[in-house]
Amino acid sequence: MWPEEYPEGYAVVDVETTGLARDDRIVSAAVYRLDARGEVQDHWYSTVNPQRDPGPTWIHGLTSEDLVDAPLFTEIADELGARLDGRVLVAHNAIFDWSMIAREYARARRTPPVRQRLCTIALAKRLSLPLPNHKLESLAAHYGVSQRRAHHALDDARVLAEAFRPSLHLAAQQEVRLPLHACRPLAEWAEGPDGAGADAYGGGSGSRGSGVPGARSGGRYGRGPAASRPYGFAWRRSRxxxxxxxxxxxxxxxxxxxxxxxxxxxxxxxxxxxxxxxxxxxxxxxxxxxxxxxxxxxxxxxxxxxxxxxxxxxxxxxxxxxxxxxxxxxxxxxxxxxxx
The missing domain is CATH 3.40.50.10190 (BRCT domain)
Known part of the structure; x- marks a missing residue:
């Protein structure tokens, strides 16, 4: 019997980014929407122009040339939001994907329509799956899911969706409580008079430089007011x-x-x-x-x-x-x- 308290739908998410710091940006995003029992309903993918250097291209494979004509995050925010709305965000190391998404929405002065997240690492631990480590490839191998393009957002989201479904059913069979955590959006995106801002822990330590790495004057990397100031803006979270x-x-x-x-x-x-x-x-x-x-x-x-x-x-x-x-x-x- 399916647990009544389980969510009615999930959004399995993967984002690739320019790095791991607070001023890094999303370069691609993918979402697989699943129903209450983990069956795939549809999927979506987009590259995103980060308005800066794309970072570790040897990991995500996206170069400045690949991203110069990609939409800005503000241009995909509605489409992404429609796929997240009313669903539990599912990701492998979900706090990272959620944090990156929350920051992008905060930069856009928007609120993401996500209230809860579920980390598949936490779920694997709760189910005591016999994994050698908690990498996505290990979870995929456990369930016989093949990876085609590791660190490509769409394929990583597909792999995770296929691995999440049997984990969800196992949790239901064992009557395991899902490891759901609240998603608290960034309450404020603060910007100082010089564009640098001061982070919530005091000082402008969030910035890694005085200019936009890899900014271009002729392309979309250099367009708009963000092209002339650092990305070390600050935020305060009401939590x-x-x-x-x-x-x-x-x-x-x-x-x-x-x-x-x-x-x-x-x-x-x-x-x-x-x-x-x-x-x-x-x-x-x-x-x-x-x-x-x-x-x-x-x-x-x-x-x-x-x-x-x-x-x-x-x-x-x-x-x-x-x-x-x-x-x-x-x-x-x-x-x-x-x-x-």
């Missing part, structure tokens, strides 16, 4: 991180695993968007704190020699410190909380 449902197991033991419920604080600049890193930690079952206290399990910082208040307090309390790269490695395999 509170959800409460952690697990008790704090105490300090992180260097060399060991993170455990659900651990209290983590982050200090300084991060290579991955700060909110993305916080959401990954939250979805892994950690408690992300804005302050360091005696209860803090771990401080994450790329500059342990700095004199930020968090670093100073961590030193005073003897709180373990890790850099971002090591922290992200540990997030891949967080130990479950001990049963009460």
């Amino acid at each position: 509170k991180l959800p409460p952690c449902p697990y008790p704090n197991p105490g300090r992180y033991e260097p060399g060991g695993r993170l455990i659900q419920g651990m209290r983590v604080a982050i200090s300084g600049d991060t290579s991955v968007d700060r909110e993305l890193l916080e959401d990954r930690a939250t979805e892994a079952g950690l408690h992300v704190s804005s302050q360091v206290s005696r209860l803090t399990s771990l401080l994450v910082t790329n500059d342990p020699g700095s004199l930020t208040s968090k670093v100073v307090k961590a030193q005073a309390y003897g709180t373990p410190v890790l850099d971002e790269a090591a922290f992200q490695q540990l997030l891949r395999c967080v130990a479950p909380a001990a049963e009460r």
